[in-house]
Amino acid sequence: MTKERRKPRKKGKKHQLEDQDFLDNPATRTPVCLVLDVSGSMEGEPIEELRRGVVVFLEEVSKDVIARISVEVAAVTFSDQAQIVIPFSDVEKVKMPTLNADGWTRMGAGVNLALDILEERKKIYKREGIAYHQPWMVLMTDGRPENEPEEITEAAAKRTTELVKNKKLVIFPLGIGHMADREALERFSPLWEPMKLQGLKFASFFRWLSASVIDKSKSLPEQEVPVNTEGMKDWAVRGWDTYPP
Amino acid sequence: MGSWLVGFTSKYKLFADTCSLMGEKASDFFIGQLLPILSQQKVALTVPLKVIRELENQRDSSDTKKKNLGQTGLDILWRFQSANALDVRGNSNEPFADDTFQYVFTRFRTMHNLALITQDRNLAIDIQRLNFPLSVKSRFEIRVYRITRKGTLGRWRFTDSDLALPVDESITPLVKSHKVPDTVIPKLPTKPRGMSQKKVKVENTPTEGDSVKSPIYGALTLQTKLGQGAEGVIYRVNRNQVCKVFYPHYWTEAKLEKIELMLSLNVDVPGIIWPLDFVRNSFDQNVGYLMPLAEGKPLAHILVGGRKYLESSFPHWNRRELVTLCLTILSRFHELHLHGILIGDINLANIMVKNEREISVVDIDSCQIGDIPGKMMKPPFISPEYEKQKSGSLRTWDDEHFALATLLFMIMLPGQSPYAYQGGGSMMENLRARRFPYPCGERSTGDAPRGPWRFIWSHLPFNLKEMLYGVFAENKRYSASEWLEVFNQYNYQLGRRWHSNEIQPRGFKLVDPIRVVCTDCGLEKEENKDYVTSLENSQIHYVCWDCRDRASREFVYIDCSFCGEAQKITRLQAQKLKRKGRSLQCEECVDKIKTKTSLKCVECGGIDDNVSILFFEQLREQNKPFVCRSCREQWFRQAEVKCEKCNKKYNETIAIIKRIKDEGKQLVCPKCRVEWTKVVKEKCTECGKKKEEKQAKLTYLKQVEKPFICKDCRRRWFV
Numbered sequence: 001m002t003k004e005r006r007k008p009r010k011k012g013k014k015h016q017l018e019d020q021d022f023l024d025n026p027a028t029r030t031p032v033c034l035v036l037d038v039s040g041s042m043e044g045e046p047i048e049e050l051r052r053g054v055v056v057f058l059e060e061v062s063k064d065v066i067a068r069i070s071v072e073v074a075a076v077t078f079s080d081q082a083q084i085v086i087p088f089s090d091v092e093k094v095k096m097p098t099l100n101a102d103g104w105t106r107m108g109a110g111v112n113l114a115l116d117i118l119e120e121r122k123k124i125y126k127r128e129g130i131a132y133h134q135p136w137m138v139l140m141t142d143g144r145p146e147n148e149p150e151e152i153t154e155a156a157a158k159r160t161t162e163l164v165k166n167k168k169l170v171i172f173p174l175g176i177g178h179m180a181d182r183e184a185l186e187r188f189s190p191l192w193e194p195m196k197l198q199g200l201k202f203a204s205f206f207r208w209l210s211a212s213v214i215d216k217s218k219s220l221p222e223q224e225v226p227v228n229t230e231g232m233k234d235w236a237v238r239g240w241d242t243y244p245p
Numbered sequence: 246m247g248s249w250l251v252g253f254t255s256k257y258k259l260f261a262d263t264c265s266l267m268g269e270k271a272s273d274f275f276i277g278q279l280l281p282i283l284s285q286q287k288v289a290l291t292v293p294l295k296v297i298r299e300l301e302n303q304r305d306s307s308d309t310k311k312k313n314l315g316q317t318g319l320d321i322l323w324r325f326q327s328a329n330a331l332d333v334r335g336n337s338n339e340p341f342a343d344d345t346f347q348y349v350f351t352r353f354r355t356m357h358n359l360a361l362i363t364q365d366r367n368l369a370i371d372i373q374r375l376n377f378p379l380s381v382k383s384r385f386e387i388r389v390y391r392i393t394r395k396g397t398l399g400r401w402r403f404t405d406s407d408l409a410l411p412v413d414e415s416i417t418p419l420v421k422s423h424k425v426p427d428t429v430i431p432k433l434p435t436k437p438r439g440m441s442q443k444k445v446k447v448e449n450t451p452t453e454g455d456s457v458k459s460p461i462y463g464a465l466t467l468q469t470k471l472g473q474g475a476e477g478v479i480y481r482v483n484r485n486q487v488c489k490v491f492y493p494h495y496w497t498e499a500k501l502e503k504i505e506l507m508l509s510l511n512v513d514v515p516g517i518i519w520p521l522d523f524v525r526n527s528f529d530q531n532v533g534y535l536m537p538l539a540e541g542k543p544l545a546h547i548l549v550g551g552r553k554y555l556e557s558s559f560p561h562w563n564r565r566e567l568v569t570l571c572l573t574i575l576s577r578f579h580e581l582h583l584h585g586i587l588i589g590d591i592n593l594a595n596i597m598v599k600n601e602r603e604i605s606v607v608d609i610d611s612c613q614i615g616d617i618p619g620k621m622m623k624p625p626f627i628s629p630e631y632e633k634q635k636s637g638s639l640r641t642w643d644d645e646h647f648a649l650a651t652l653l654f655m656i657m658l659p660g661q662s663p664y665a666y667q668g669g670g671s672m673m674e675n676l677r678a679r680r681f682p683y684p685c686g687e688r689s690t691g692d693a694p695r696g697p698w699r700f701i702w703s704h705l706p707f708n709l710k711e712m713l714y715g716v717f718a719e720n721k722r723y724s725a726s727e728w729l730e731v732f733n734q735y736n737y738q739l740g741r742r743w744h745s746n747e748i749q750p751r752g753f754k755l756v757d758p759i760r761v762v763c764t765d766c767g768l769e770k771e772e773n774k775d776y777v778t779s780l781e782n783s784q785i786h787y788v789c790w791d792c793r794d795r796a797s798r799e800f801v802y803i804d805c806s807f808c809g810e811a812q813k814i815t816r817l818q819a820q821k822l823k824r825k826g827r828s829l830q831c832e833e834c835v836d837k838i839k840t841k842t843s844l845k846c847v848e849c850g851g852i853d854d855n856v857s858i859l860f861f862e863q864l865r866e867q868n869k870p871f872v873c874r875s876c877r878e879q880w881f882r883q884a885e886v887k888c889e890k891c892n893k894k895y896n897e898t899i900a901i902i903k904r905i906k907d908e909g910k911q912l913v914c915p916k917c918r919v920e921w922t923k924v925v926k927e928k929c930t931e932c933g934k935k936k937e938e939k940q941a942k943l944t945y946l947k948q949v950e951k952p953f954i955c956k957d958c959r960r961r962w963f964v
Contacts, residue, residue: 022695022696023695023696023697024551024552024553024696025550025551025553025660026551026660026661026662026665026694026696026698027549027550027551027660028625028662028665028672065546065550066545066546066549066550069549069550069554070549122670126667126668126669126670127667127668127815128667128694128695129665129666129667129668129669129682129692129693129694129695129696130665130694131625131662131664131665131669131670131671131672131675132670132671132672133671133672134671168671
């Protein structure tokens with residue numbers, strides 16, 4: 001009836017440490033997944049600034065005593081394909097890899113992959129008996145979905161819309177540069193309006209994001225999305241269609 | 246005295262402290278009584294080098310009394326030295342890292358009986374306590390003595406409570422537990438006071454470096470910024486006071502009124518950071534308030550990270566200190582509750598802990614006083630009924646007591662939230678599910694989170710477990726005084742070593758231990774007899790907890806019984822399935838079974854809308870039409886028919902009758918059918934070999950008078 005087939009167990013120290021982390025550390029986790037556009041149009045300064053911004057984010061989160069043990073960060077990039085560049089692991093030990101800007105903009109694939117790894121992570125929490133706050137997804141693009149079958153983009157948008165409406169996901173869509181398509185981002189986010197970044201102020205945005213995540217890790221009620229709207233002035237553009245000065 | 250001392254010195258290694266050598270009756274004892282015995286037995290009195298140095302310091306001081314006493318001490322040691330009865334420790338060629346008595350006694354307690362002569366009560370307690378570490382047991386003893394007024398050796402005697410708690414009169418004593426009759430706990434108003442949310446007019450908001458005025462305390466300067474919240478900024482003003490300056494958008498008349506009320510009440514509970522006075526800006530407008538500085542680390546920083554963070558903040562803490570911390574917190578909260586003040590936002594971040602007996606509760610301006618509401622509560626301290634309430638409404642005792650119970654739970658199982666369980670979901674989902682996974686007596690759900698938590702729970706005293714279970718599983722509530730009683734008992738019991746003093750015990754509480762061998766790792770372990778017998782009764786092999794933990798981290802692949810897809814589950818779950826004789830279904834198949842669709846029955850034309858999608862897909866794969874349940878049941882009903890062979894009556898299902906009639910075949914009773922399909926061996930007329938063939942066919946061939954030719958020969962014909 002039940003036939004056991006044991007696949008060879010991966011003997012890696014990493015696996016061991018992860019388990020021990022769940023046993024020793026009962027803190028309520030907040031998984032955060034960054035979904036980053038690395039299409040060809042991001043080449044040059046934009047992608048460098050983006051990478052620096054992510055490093056700032058990881059540093060700020062590691063600095064806070066509580067956030068460093070309860071916030072879990074992963075990053076997915078999408079251009080021609082979707083790729084996991086930072087899997088879920090200890091925030092302090094993450095090494096941000098270099099990002100190459102090249103290819104089209106398969107946003108749906110990126111979002112799908114991000115949702116998949118978030119689901120996987122939630123399964124692990126459930127198995128261990130660790131409570132978690134609903135995950136955050138930060139979606140950043142400088143254009144619109146390109147060279148992607150409409151069904152895939154539509155499916156991804158549908159998934160995020162369902163999750164956001166059932167309060168199972170918090171999504172931050174962010175547009176970069178004047179070619180960023182607001183409507184494309186709006187498809188993924190039914191409740192929270194997409195914001196546009198001032199120039200290449202990734203560092204400011206990520207600093208603000210880390211403060212919000214740190215506040216969240218101090219367990220605020222779920223009804224509030226703990227965003228400091230005052231602080232958004234540092235990096236957000238007022239009015240979507242303004243061209244850069 | 247003489248003979249006792251003789252016996253004593255032969256069994257115990259003696260040490261002396263500075264103060265005992267400096268006593269007025271020191272020489273009477275040391276030289277008069279001790280020295281002859283020591284020189285006769287040829288044993289030495291041990292004295293650290295440090296003591297000699299201290300005596301020399303005393304002798305060289307300007308105070309005549311100290312001078313004399315110091316000189317006396319040195320004289321005593323000189324006499325011992327000349328009699329070869331002195332052992333000086335702590336020379337530079339000695340390998341001791343630390344020449345304190347604590348170090349030396351800890352090191353040598355497993356090798357010798359040791360005795361220290363000291364007049365210092367605190368040192369005596371410390372040394373006496375070394376007799377009771379739980380990790381290292383010794384057959385030797387440590388004793389502590391002093392020189393009495395009469396010049397004899399007297400033993401220091403301590404009660405258990407002395408030994409467990411360091412004596413320090415400067416710390417406020419805890420509230421003695423007493424059952425407070427319910428009438429004393431004030432009734433709470435239910436309607437919040439209507440308050441104006443108009444912003445207070447403030448010309449400028451002072452920041453770092455500015456000076457502010459306080460009517461009582463005078464002019465102050467906002468020195469350094471200590472912290473920043475959602476409401477305002479906190480600045481340090483002097484050595485032990487801080488000042489909170491509100492943001493303009495938060496500083497409403499309601500808030501002002503509340504602080505006025507708080508200032509008018511004379512609440513002087515040590516450890517609660519209560520406002521002292523208003524502070525005003527240069528325009529003499531109220532901008533914030535002054536309060537004492539809170540020392541210590543937020544409880545959140547100590548508990549949330551689990552054992553690692555707790556050990557880095559307080560490495561010497563045991564369960565005794567955790568219980569003392571709970572008692573301290575409870576006594577403060579109890580006093581506030583007597584005043585009718587609810588903390589409201591009971592939160593790990595709002596309690597600053599300096600040590601287990603000194604805490605400070607900050608952010609108290611968000612409390613609820615009388616009919617002025619406070620801040621909203623945050624998960625996991627929200628009681629399940631609380632969710633429906635809106636901000637600005639008044640809390641009840643129930644809410645407060647629930648948050649208090651959650652706080653106590655999070656200290657007892659450091660950092661763990663009460664509703665986290667294996668298979669649970671997000672924190673809010675867990676709160677709504679209200680599933681408390683820890684057992685109490687016979688009641689148990691069995692899905693406590695992985696890790697040391699279930700062991701910690703089992704080692705808690707029974708009445709504490711009952712109360713926690715009552716709050717989280719049965720929706721009961723207990724007041725601070727009731728918790729105080731239970732925790733006082735727990736504290737006493739820990740002092741008597743009735744319960745494990747470890748913060749994370751490694752196994753269940755052994756009530757009735759017997760030795761068993763684990764069938765997985767082969768090691769001998771101790772387990773409770775009840776547990777072992779229950780396993781034997783269900784014919785389950787005993788597997789120790791370490792192996793079980795390991796098994797729950799290894800994975801195996803098992804196919805789903807419906808779709809056949811390999812599923813990854815833990816080895817522990819696979820063992821459980823095997824034991825219960827169940828098969829595995831993957832999540833998707835279970836989903837498919839649960840989702841229903843409606844189909845039309847081909848027989849009766851009726852629509853059945855409770856058909857699982859799995860069944861529908863199976864039908865589609867096998868190209869079978871859908872027949873509703875009632876028609877299917879009809880099919881399986883049997884009817885009596887006549888066999889066309891033997892003409893006997895027999896029962897056959899309607900479905901088969903129909904099929905045979907449709908296909909135009911004969912209706913044959915089972916017996917005849919068996920006859921038909923019986924296989925016998927017959928000689929082939931072609932090849933002459935005996936081959937198998939159906940009896941029915943042979944009879945038929947006989948009927949039509951044709952020869953029997955075996956299959957192989959017949960095939961050869963066609964080749």
